[in-house]
Amino acid sequence: MKNLTKAFAVIALTSASFATFAATEVNSAPTGAQSIGVVSAATNSGDLGTLQGKLAAKAAQEGASSYRIVSAGGENHLYGTAEIYK
Template sequence: MKNLTKALAVIALSTASFATFAATEVSMAPAGEQSIGTVSASTNGGDLSTLQGKLAAKAAQEGATSYRIVAAGGENHMYGTAEIYK
Protein backbone atom coordinates (compact mmCIF):
# COMPACT_ATOMS: atom_id res chain seq x y z
CA MET A 1 0.00 0.00 0.00
CA LYS A 2 2.89 2.34 0.79
CA ASN A 3 4.42 1.74 -2.66
CA LEU A 4 1.09 2.45 -4.35
CA THR A 5 0.79 5.76 -2.50
CA LYS A 6 4.33 6.74 -3.54
CA ALA A 7 3.65 5.78 -7.15
CA LEU A 8 0.48 7.87 -7.27
CA ALA A 9 2.31 10.82 -5.74
CA VAL A 10 5.05 10.61 -8.37
CA ILE A 11 2.49 10.44 -11.18
CA ALA A 12 0.57 13.41 -9.81
CA LEU A 13 3.70 15.54 -9.41
CA SER A 14 5.07 14.70 -12.84
CA THR A 15 1.73 15.50 -14.48
CA ALA A 16 1.49 18.80 -12.62
CA SER A 17 4.99 19.86 -13.63
CA PHE A 18 4.37 18.98 -17.28
CA ALA A 19 1.22 21.09 -17.33
CA THR A 20 3.12 24.16 -16.18
CA PHE A 21 5.41 24.00 -19.22
CA ALA A 22 2.69 23.49 -21.83
CA ALA A 23 1.64 26.34 -24.09
CA THR A 24 -2.10 26.96 -24.44
CA GLU A 25 -3.73 27.37 -27.85
CA VAL A 26 -5.72 30.60 -28.22
CA SER A 27 -8.00 31.86 -30.98
CA MET A 28 -6.79 35.48 -30.86
CA ALA A 29 -3.89 37.43 -29.38
CA PRO A 30 -4.14 37.16 -25.58
CA ALA A 31 -4.50 40.38 -23.59
CA GLY A 32 -1.41 41.24 -21.59
CA GLU A 33 0.92 38.98 -23.59
CA GLN A 34 3.32 39.98 -26.34
CA SER A 35 4.22 38.14 -29.51
CA ILE A 36 7.69 36.63 -29.22
CA GLY A 37 7.86 35.18 -32.72
CA THR A 38 6.60 32.26 -34.77
CA VAL A 39 7.17 28.54 -34.97
CA SER A 40 6.47 26.16 -37.83
CA ALA A 41 6.13 22.41 -38.11
CA SER A 42 5.26 19.73 -40.63
CA THR A 43 4.27 16.09 -40.59
CA ASN A 44 4.15 13.35 -43.20
CA GLY A 45 1.00 11.26 -43.19
CA GLY A 46 -0.37 12.86 -40.03
CA ASP A 47 -3.58 14.73 -39.47
CA LEU A 48 -4.36 18.22 -38.20
CA SER A 49 -4.27 17.18 -34.53
CA THR A 50 -0.76 15.74 -34.99
CA LEU A 51 0.35 19.03 -36.52
CA GLN A 52 -1.30 20.94 -33.69
CA GLY A 53 0.62 18.85 -31.16
CA LYS A 54 3.92 19.55 -32.89
CA LEU A 55 3.22 23.29 -32.95
CA ALA A 56 2.31 23.22 -29.25
CA ALA A 57 5.53 21.38 -28.41
CA LYS A 58 7.64 23.86 -30.38
CA ALA A 59 5.86 26.80 -28.74
CA ALA A 60 6.56 25.37 -25.28
CA GLN A 61 10.19 24.70 -26.25
CA GLU A 62 10.56 28.39 -27.16
CA GLY A 63 9.20 29.42 -23.76
CA ALA A 64 5.76 30.56 -24.94
CA THR A 65 2.78 30.53 -22.60
CA SER A 66 0.32 30.49 -25.51
CA TYR A 67 0.22 30.13 -29.28
CA ARG A 68 -2.18 30.86 -32.15
CA ILE A 69 -2.16 28.82 -35.35
CA VAL A 70 -2.10 31.28 -38.24
CA ALA A 71 -1.68 28.89 -41.16
CA ALA A 72 -2.15 25.17 -41.76
CA GLY A 73 -2.59 23.09 -44.87
CA GLY A 74 -1.67 20.09 -46.91
CA GLU A 75 -3.06 16.66 -47.66
CA ASN A 76 -0.50 13.88 -47.22
CA HIS A 77 2.13 16.34 -45.97
CA MET A 78 0.71 18.72 -43.35
CA TYR A 79 2.45 22.01 -42.56
CA GLY A 80 1.61 24.91 -40.31
CA THR A 81 2.77 28.11 -38.61
CA ALA A 82 1.84 29.52 -35.23
CA GLU A 83 2.47 32.88 -33.59
CA ILE A 84 3.75 32.46 -30.03
CA TYR A 85 3.12 34.71 -27.01
CA LYS A 86 4.63 35.27 -23.60
Protein backbone atom coordinates in the same frame (compact mmCIF):
# COMPACT_ATOMS: atom_id res chain seq x y z
CA MET B 1 -0.55 -5.05 -9.00
CA LYS B 2 2.29 -3.01 -7.50
CA ASN B 3 3.84 -2.52 -10.94
CA LEU B 4 0.52 -1.29 -12.31
CA THR B 5 0.23 1.26 -9.50
CA LYS B 6 3.78 2.46 -10.16
CA ALA B 7 3.03 2.78 -13.87
CA PHE B 8 -0.03 4.94 -13.19
CA ALA B 9 1.98 7.11 -10.80
CA VAL B 10 4.70 7.65 -13.41
CA ILE B 11 2.13 8.54 -16.07
CA ALA B 12 0.35 10.96 -13.74
CA LEU B 13 3.57 12.71 -12.73
CA THR B 14 4.79 12.92 -16.31
CA SER B 15 1.57 14.43 -17.61
CA ALA B 16 1.35 16.85 -14.67
CA SER B 17 4.85 18.19 -15.27
CA PHE B 18 4.21 18.47 -19.02
CA ALA B 19 1.03 20.47 -18.38
CA THR B 20 3.02 22.90 -16.27
CA PHE B 21 5.30 23.82 -19.18
CA ALA B 22 2.80 23.53 -22.04
CA ALA B 23 1.75 26.56 -24.04
CA THR B 24 -2.01 27.16 -24.32
CA GLU B 25 -3.66 27.46 -27.73
CA VAL B 26 -5.70 30.65 -28.18
CA ASN B 27 -8.04 31.84 -30.94
CA SER B 28 -6.87 35.45 -30.92
CA ALA B 29 -3.94 37.45 -29.59
CA PRO B 30 -4.18 37.45 -25.78
CA THR B 31 -4.77 40.84 -24.17
CA GLY B 32 -1.58 42.16 -22.63
CA ALA B 33 0.61 39.43 -24.13
CA GLN B 34 3.54 40.23 -26.38
CA SER B 35 4.25 38.37 -29.60
CA ILE B 36 7.70 36.78 -29.34
CA GLY B 37 7.88 35.14 -32.76
CA VAL B 38 6.62 32.40 -35.01
CA VAL B 39 7.20 28.63 -34.98
CA SER B 40 6.56 26.11 -37.74
CA ALA B 41 6.16 22.35 -37.86
CA ALA B 42 5.41 19.57 -40.32
CA THR B 43 4.18 16.01 -40.05
CA ASN B 44 4.01 13.09 -42.47
CA SER B 45 0.67 11.96 -41.06
CA GLY B 46 -2.59 13.50 -42.22
CA ASP B 47 -3.60 14.08 -38.60
CA LEU B 48 -4.23 17.69 -37.53
CA GLY B 49 -3.92 16.72 -33.87
CA THR B 50 -0.33 15.60 -34.44
CA LEU B 51 0.48 18.90 -36.14
CA GLN B 52 -1.16 20.84 -33.32
CA GLY B 53 0.87 18.88 -30.77
CA LYS B 54 4.13 19.63 -32.59
CA LEU B 55 3.32 23.34 -32.75
CA ALA B 56 2.45 23.35 -29.03
CA ALA B 57 5.73 21.61 -28.18
CA LYS B 58 7.77 24.08 -30.24
CA ALA B 59 5.94 27.02 -28.64
CA ALA B 60 6.70 25.68 -25.16
CA GLN B 61 10.32 25.05 -26.15
CA GLU B 62 10.62 28.72 -27.12
CA GLY B 63 9.24 29.80 -23.72
CA ALA B 64 5.79 30.86 -24.92
CA SER B 65 2.83 30.87 -22.58
CA SER B 66 0.35 30.71 -25.46
CA TYR B 67 0.25 30.27 -29.23
CA ARG B 68 -2.17 30.90 -32.10
CA ILE B 69 -2.14 28.72 -35.22
CA VAL B 70 -2.12 31.08 -38.18
CA SER B 71 -1.82 28.59 -41.03
CA ALA B 72 -2.09 24.88 -41.70
CA GLY B 73 -2.27 22.98 -44.94
CA GLY B 74 -1.40 19.90 -46.92
CA GLU B 75 -2.95 16.52 -47.50
CA ASN B 76 -0.75 13.57 -46.53
CA HIS B 77 2.11 15.85 -45.47
CA LEU B 78 0.77 18.59 -43.19
CA TYR B 79 2.59 21.79 -42.32
CA GLY B 80 1.66 24.78 -40.17
CA THR B 81 2.81 27.93 -38.46
CA ALA B 82 1.84 29.53 -35.17
CA GLU B 83 2.47 32.91 -33.63
CA ILE B 84 3.74 32.60 -30.05
CA TYR B 85 3.08 34.93 -27.11
CA LYS B 86 4.60 35.54 -23.70
